[in-house]
Amino acid sequence: MHNLARLPEKEVEERIAIFQNTLQKNALDGALLTQNIDIYYLTGTLQNGVLFIPCTGAPCFFVRKSVKRAAFETSLEVQPLQKSKRMAEVLKEKYGVIHHLGLEKDVLPMGLAERYMKWFPQAKVVDVAFMLRLQRAVKSPYEIRQLQQAAKRVNEVVISIPHIIQENMTELELSAKIEYALRVQGNTGLFRMRGYNQELVLGMVSSGYAAATPTYFDGPAGGLGVSIVNPQSASMKPIKRGEPILIDISTVVEGYIIDQTRMAVLGELDSELVVAYEEAKKIIREMEQCGKPGVSWQTLYQKALAMAEKAGLKEHFMGFGDDQAKFVGHGVGLELDELPILANGFDQPLEVGMVIAIEPKFTFPDQGVVGIENTYLVTENGLESLTFANEDIIHIPVV
Amino acid sequence: MHNLARLPEKEVEERIAIFQNTLQKNALDGALLTQNIDIYYLTGTLQNGVLFIPCTGAPCFFVRKSVKRAAFETSLEVQPLQKSKRMAEVLKEKYGVIHHLGLEKDVLPMGLAERYMKWFPQAKVVDVAFMLRLQRAVKSPYEIRQLQQAAKRVNEVVISIPHIIQENMTELELSAKIEYALRVQGNTGLFRMRGYNQELVLGMVSSGYAAATPTYFDGPAGGLGVSIVNPQSASMKPIKRGEPILIDISTVVEGYIIDQTRMAVLGELDSELVVAYEEAKKIIREMEQCGKPGVSWQTLYQKALAMAEKAGLKEHFMGFGDDQAKFVGHGVGLELDELPILANGFDQPLEVGMVIAIEPKFTFPDQGVVGIENTYLVTENGLESLTFANEDIIHIPVV
Incomplete structure (x- = not known):
């Protein structure tokens, strides 16, 4: 057949x-x-x-x-x-x-x-x-191989970003170029979610205030979206110099979803946002240190939250004010919202073979969202990142 | 905000x-x-x-x-x-x-x-x-305006088809080009479905035997898909001369989905398939004649089925053999699988303001799927087509 x-x-x-x-x-x-x-x-x-x-x-x-x-x-x-x-x-x-x-x-x-x-x-x-x-939640070697293949594809997109971003292009144009590159390689564009009324297709590419617009989506960054009835992800907003550009992209290989976020900017980012991005990297480094078999899911969230608070960024962590997401990571596999959930109330232990997207992010309502996301495999020795794109902010020179 | x-x-x-x-x-x-x-x-x-x-x-x-x-x-x-x-x-x-x-x-x-x-x-x-x-199911003038706008966008894609199809490009490449054109105009790629386990994103672009591969999707053409876990729509199969190319595309404006199918071919289509396509057009013309307020939903299906049988194409109608879909049309709006359902068991009447995608199609397992689909508004005088792309098979010359 x-x-x-x-x-x-x-x-x-x-x-x-x-x-x-x-x-x-x-x-x-x-x-x-x-x-x-x-x-x-x-x-x-x-x-x-x-x-x-x-x-x-x-x-x-x-x-x-x-x-x-x-x-x-x-x-x-x-x-x-x-x-x-x-x-x-x-x-x-x-x-x-x-x-x-x-x-x-x-x-x-x-x-x-x-x-x-x-x-x-x-x-x-x-x-x-x-x-x-x-x-x-516990993946087999077969499943991990599909995720590794997906990680390669999202890395290729990150490498191509400097060649495709242009000042004043709309978020949709940038997103569509990224989607095209992933699509011809076999991406389905469908990131299946188990949660009732949760949906995500294509990518979450968003910039400046649009990225910081609160939304129903149970994540740290929603995005303005193209309409009130599709109130998330890329919008018709043009991308301006100095704005943080959130490139939160996924792709699917044999049904398995990888999740990765990197940042780009046309010109230079405001120093406050650079500091917040560095803090996000510090948090993800700390997660890498703590994430070992036997450690409870909520421990990682509590550590991340404590670090954000110590850095004076608690109100901005994982969304702003009343619209904060209450987790710092989630399992990925055939669905985008798998177990484990790194959130309060989950005292289950990490186990060898679990795969987790960890995504510390900070939201500044008028300026945008900065943060980082990698997908990790829990091994006997701790977390091993399946995603491997360079973590530096991608600077696009402007004249 | x-x-x-x-x-x-x-x-x-x-x-x-x-x-x-x-x-x-x-x-x-x-x-x-x-x-x-x-x-x-x-x-x-x-x-x-x-x-x-x-x-x-x-x-x-x-x-x-x-x-x-x-x-x-x-x-x-x-x-x-x-x-x-x-x-x-x-x-x-x-x-x-x-x-x-x-x-x-x-x-x-x-x-x-x-x-x-x-x-x-x-x-x-x-x-x-x-x-x-x-x-x-009964749309307001506001809703109809969104659908009309969406119909314009899918027509533009049909016009561009001769410029983008190339021999031996994969179905995915063709689909990705169509998706890109619709995406930058604001398509979300998400065609929401209410049915449990039903899902459709991007487009249903498929050719030859791949289009005729049976699938779980509750429609006349499923498509091979990129993997067993995404078993529908475009695949990695190259598009060859002489194959029917099914271009079943939708786009979304303010949440409202338009649905339209047209056919293309590189070179010439086998005469058997041309005959079947002409029969599909005859059926849709008959639907246009019969579709009036007060006529029951199932009446249209029964008429279409009778015409397919008379033409000796019953086994090929809306899928092949055991894998036939048991309807000839479905409501569209904020969801792709709205009421009315033109199928047996539905004796409810058509009402002014209902919007229906009618899609007579014929499946030939080794050769492909041919058929047509328009989205209609029920008016006091009968069906008025919201989609208006030219219905001729798009012939792409090959050397």
Whole structure:
């Protein structure tokens, strides 16, 4: 049917084994998974359907569309999804009576949940989303290779920046040139997010006051956007000399997202902003020192926040005033908002294999946003950066 | 804070009045709306929060982030969202005891629904998604103007096609050039979809067998995509002479999506495909004749299907074999998959002001997809096309 690269069968086997182990530990008879990314992660295909994973034995992927493509792409058993009434019988025949069932309560819409729960008339429902997200947070060597490939591509863009930025070009023009370069290499432009109502496509390229405009997006910099109904990222604002230009770009390789931020300026940046950028670099260096297996997620956030406060920049950290984001880093992988979350309230430990984008940033409402972001792999020896673009502010000379 | 165009206050007032009327007719005390697009539609801001609309009286938008930007953008009352425990008290103080509550059961995740339902301990929940979607299907003159502007932009791209297609360029390269042209004019690249697990960004530019590859996407042409985890739209496949090139492109103006498909070919198309394309045009002409207020949605699908069958193309209509999409058109607006749905099972009538993308297409597994798509406004006199690009196959001479 096609020659696209496949997710190695061994990945699928190992992932299912780990998840089944989790089901057993939580005394669940099985889980019905429905979200496209969870399904891809556990099957190797993104076709549309529902995946039943029993706590032991073989899973079955019930496919709506395309059955043919799903059967070609996954090594698991594939069956056509049947009418709701019949599904209850099929599942009972295959897996017996389910008393304790896992569902992804964070993403599964209420209406669908009610329909699927009728397939398991005797089941109590337990939310398995966090368990599965925790498993997905720890990356395999295969997954890390995709992220490394993505990191190379965003580095190439950073190298090209001095050749494409021009005074008075709009943010959209700059963003479109960057997007084009990544797109022809295979970027999808879609940075999948799990959070309800969160969305990010293309890039977050923004300058001056536009970058500092507060927005719904759960991140340190939103951006003005092209309209009130798309209130984030690049806008029609021209890029002027002296403004901090935030180049927060991602690209996707085999579904895996890398996240990196660098700064550029036409001419010179105001000294206050240079100081803040240096502080962001100090914070990210400190994160690199502290980020070791066993350290809790919130510890990193608390350290970063303390440093920002000591530098007199607390009000500017990760957004301004009431519009601050309350984290300093987030997991990345098949989704942009994966675990771990480096934020208060998360006392879980870092584990070897976790991948985290760490992004200390400072917002100055009328001037813009400065900061840095790298994507790190947690190793036995601490954090290892997957992104490797030069961290100096990119200075574009102006006449 | 910014100079982005606002949704006119009158739009918001009228939309809320219509929705409150629907709540009253359905004996609902109020609705708690949570999805970003529903919220934008009824408030004029896309900031993140929950909107309570009582069946009479003033709504209130409880905002998570950014309260400041939301208050700037909407004319409705804005309050900061409070902790869950406090929300129950705030809502009771403001709106009294709610016995019958509307929720968007098609999109609201189960976990959030359970949380919000605790705010209304005495309420029975009713799904209001279809009611609101039915209201949104009928567009105002303001909305139609945005769609008309978007139609101009996609026409400009069609005109430029002969200058940008080259033999052996990849689908991605062609797609990226089209995307660039639309992007610098303000396209967001995000074609929002309401359907669970449905997603579409950038464009659907695909050629030959790649366009005919079946996929999860609920449409007549999926496309090979760049990877198994992004299995739709443009791929790394080079475009060869004689292949049908499907240029199914959309752009967004003030959130409103236009949808249009045209065909191109390097050299000449196989005569079988030319015949199928002519049949697609005949079907769309028939749709234009039949599409009048009062005609049921399914009638149009049944007529199209009958014509495809009579032409001996039933197995190829809207996808091939088991992978056929079961509709011939869909509403467009702030989302790509709006009402009406021209499909069996929908006996609702077309109404003046509805906007529908109609897209008869034929799939030939080894050769590709041919077809046409226009976006129509339902007027008192029948369908009026908002898209106006020349419908001839774009022939690119090859040496």
